[in-house]
Amino acid sequence: MLARTVVNQIFLLKTSQIPFSALSLTCRSITTAARLKKQLNVAATPRPHIERPSGSDELYKRLGVEVRGHDPAVLESYERFVRLVSTELAVQLVNVENPPFFTERWTLLRSKFAKKKYWREYEIRTYYKKFNFKHITGSTADTFLEYVQRNLPEGIMMIVERVRLESFRDNLVPPTSSFSSSSTTTTKTTSEKTSQEQDTS
Amino acid sequence: MSLLYLRLQLTLPSHHLLFVRTFRQPQRSTEPKSQIGEFRLLQLTKSKTNRNGSMKKRIRPKFKEVPPPRYLRMSTDQDWTNVWPTATTFKQSVVPLPITQGYVASDKENKGLPLEKYANAELMKIPNFFHLTPNHIKKHCAAIKKYCTPWPEQLDSDEACEYYLPIQITTHDYLNSTPSIRDSRARVVKFNFKLTQLQFDEHARDKFIRLAGQRYNADTDELTLVADKCPYRKQNYDYAQYLLTALYFESWKIENWEVDKTKNDWQAYYWDKSPSRARLLDILKASEQNPSSVDSNSVLDHNKKLVERYRASITRVQDEGAENELKNLNDYKNDVLSLYNLKL
Numbered sequence: 001m002l003a004r005t006v007v008n009q010i011f012l013l014k015t016s017q018i019p020f021s022a023l024s025l026t027c028r029s030i031t032t033a034a035r036l037k038k039q040l041n042v043a044a045t046p047r048p049h050i051e052r053p054s055g056s057d058e059l060y061k062r063l064g065v066e067v068r069g070h071d072p073a074v075l076e077s078y079e080r081f082v083r084l085v086s087t088e089l090a091v092q093l094v095n096v097e098n099p100p101f102f103t104e105r106w107t108l109l110r111s112k113f114a115k116k117k118y119w120r121e122y123e124i125r126t127y128y129k130k131f132n133f134k135h136i137t138g139s140t141a142d143t144f145l146e147y148v149q150r151n152l153p154e155g156i157m158m159i160v161e162r163v164r165l166e167s168f169r170d171n172l173v174p175p176t177s178s179f180s181s182s183s184t185t186t187t188k189t190t191s192e193k194t195s196q197e198q199d200t201s
Numbered sequence: 202m203s204l205l206y207l208r209l210q211l212t213l214p215s216h217h218l219l220f221v222r223t224f225r226q227p228q229r230s231t232e233p234k235s236q237i238g239e240f241r242l243l244q245l246t247k248s249k250t251n252r253n254g255s256m257k258k259r260i261r262p263k264f265k266e267v268p269p270p271r272y273l274r275m276s277t278d279q280d281w282t283n284v285w286p287t288a289t290t291f292k293q294s295v296v297p298l299p300i301t302q303g304y305v306a307s308d309k310e311n312k313g314l315p316l317e318k319y320a321n322a323e324l325m326k327i328p329n330f331f332h333l334t335p336n337h338i339k340k341h342c343a344a345i346k347k348y349c350t351p352w353p354e355q356l357d358s359d360e361a362c363e364y365y366l367p368i369q370i371t372t373h374d375y376l377n378s379t380p381s382i383r384d385s386r387a388r389v390v391k392f393n394f395k396l397t398q399l400q401f402d403e404h405a406r407d408k409f410i411r412l413a414g415q416r417y418n419a420d421t422d423e424l425t426l427v428a429d430k431c432p433y434r435k436q437n438y439d440y441a442q443y444l445l446t447a448l449y450f451e452s453w454k455i456e457n458w459e460v461d462k463t464k465n466d467w468q469a470y471y472w473d474k475s476p477s478r479a480r481l482l483d484i485l486k487a488s489e490q491n492p493s494s495v496d497s498n499s500v501l502d503h504n505k506k507l508v509e510r511y512r513a514s515i516t517r518v519q520d521e522g523a524e525n526e527l528k529n530l531n532d533y534k535n536d537v538l539s540l541y542n543l544k545l
Contacts (some may be wrong), residue, residue, distance in 0.1 A: 074327075089342050165362055
């Protein structure tokens with residue numbers, strides 16, 4: 001009935017303009033309008049000023065170490081090793097996930113020539129293991145990862161996912177009121193500036 | 202590493218003259234008898250008919266006498282970290298365990314017995330962890346523990362982390378056993394934060410969300426910026442910071458054409474600007490005795506309570522959409538009826 005309903009959003013607006021939650025059509029997305037309206041008047045949480053001089057230790061909220069290999073026994077031994085290391089170095093290991101293995105299969109002819117009746121099945125399996133750590137500083141992470149990577153067995157691949165914590169830069173404050181509530185002349189100049197930026201970029 | 206296990210005594214007799222045999226002066230002549238004399242025949246190639254002495258039987262290779270394996274002389278309370286300090290291939294003479302590996306199909310293979318570790322190629326092929334026993338790990342960690350730093354106590358929960366340091370930056374590193382150490386996937390940088398951490402007014406927040414588009418998740422009020430345009434991670438990080446700054450300041454600007462916003466573009470239903478209010482005023486004015494002398498504010502104040510209820514119910518109908526549609530429409534119906542003093 002109105003432009004704000006989900007159906008109208010999809011059919012009247014272009015795909016890029018449709019809010020993401022409206023595209024998903026779950027029962028949550030139907031209340032997007034109400035939620036967005038409530039969020040429009042949400043007051044910003046006051047930001048404490050944190051001194052983080054350059055060169056200070058990084059802070060990792062989460063560290064995900066995923067290892068992949070063809071031999072599950074090797075990965076299990078590696079898990080025992082990593083568990084011991086994390087207790088020794090006082091690193092918080094949250095859990096160890098075992099995603100299901102991935103198998104790649106081929107069915108190929110057994111013979112070089114003819115003999116179409118006889119085939120062979122081949123497969124390659126990749127086993128996964130994921131170690132999840134939390135609340136680890138940069139130097140601890142570097143030490144732990146270097147030790148653990150030096151002792152990575154042959155033929156094992158590792159992917160490290162780091163989630164670092166940072167604060168906003170100091171310049172991200174609302175511009176002064178005289179600028180935001182400006183007359184048409186200043187808004188014209190800003191639109192000129194933005195068009196200039198677009199030309200130069 | 203101590204050399205005691207060698208148990209050899211190397212002493213050089215310094216007071217004797219040492220005769221060092223050099224290759225230029227063989228002890229006895231190795232040339233054939235026909236060649237011995239002042240002038241030797243020039244022989245550039247070896248002739249096949251020439252034979253040195255009698256024909257000898259094929260010499261069977263003499264195997265060096267190998268001492269018994271080392272593990273027989275090991276004590277049970279030895280320090281294994283000294284025996285196997287680094288990662289090496291499996292050495293059956295050093296490992297004091299009776300390890301077997303292999304499948305024996307029938308009594309004909311290896312007399313039906315399990316395959317022992319002596320000359321077992323399969324045991325040599327697989328990676329072993331003899332260099333990473335608990336004692337090894339304790340020693341190594343004790344040595345590198347000094348390079349670790351403690352986590353600050355104030356950041357003990359997710360909420361505390363969000364409060365002090367709101368942005369989460371995700372990066373990946375890849376470690377393969379390939380000839381190249383590069384992996385182009387490592388250039389990707391992802392920024393994540395909640396919009397409540399930034400200061401907005403109503404217009405700025407709405408504009409920010411519209412500009413962000415699919416990058417904003419309304420369920421968790423999170424903005425995600427993924428930067429992978431540039432070849433290096435630092436460049437992508439800088440680009441993401443620039444994007445964030447640009448987005449923020451653009452959302453605070455009010456352009457000329459934003460004034461042309463119609464009711465269809467409203468982010469929320471504002472009853473005060475809506476045609477519903479205008480219509481209501483017309484109706485209420487018309488119901489008064491002297492329509493021209495009546496002020497709009499006083500008309501609304503007159504029926505303040507009912508107008509407020511009507512306003513609330515119509516706003517709920519417009520905003521909540523299909524969620525409580527039936528209930529909202531019912532409330533709306535009742536409020537309209539009470540406002541105009543009608544009875545069904």
